[in-house]
Amino acid sequence: MNIWKYEVPINEDSFILEMPKDSKILSFQLQKENPQIWAIVDDENDEKEIREFKLLGTGLSFGKEKLVGYEFIGTIQMYDGDLVLHLFIKETLHNIIKRTISSHF
Secondary structure (H helix, E strand, O other): EEEEEEEEEOOOOOEEEEEOOEEEEEEEEEEOOOOEEEEEEOOOOOEEEEEEEEEEEEEOOOOOHOOOOOOEEEEEEEEEEEEEEEEEEEEEEEEHHHHHHHOOO
């Protein structure tokens, strides 16, 4: 296991990352004014999965369907708070099943 860092592109409202299967997102924060995601990964797992993300700014309108199936990750503030961004990740079927099973026990 390891902790990896992924850069978040702020000029796109949707983006994808290829990550080792079953990676767990730990945090979404700024590092030297650059948005980053940190995740626990099994770096010995050769199986990868595509994870889909949405990045939304405070005060920007969007349709409610835009976040269907997405889970909130975190919020960052940039440029002395002038830009506030909220990160969401699309849930995988595996994570939905795991969460459903664990909520019953």
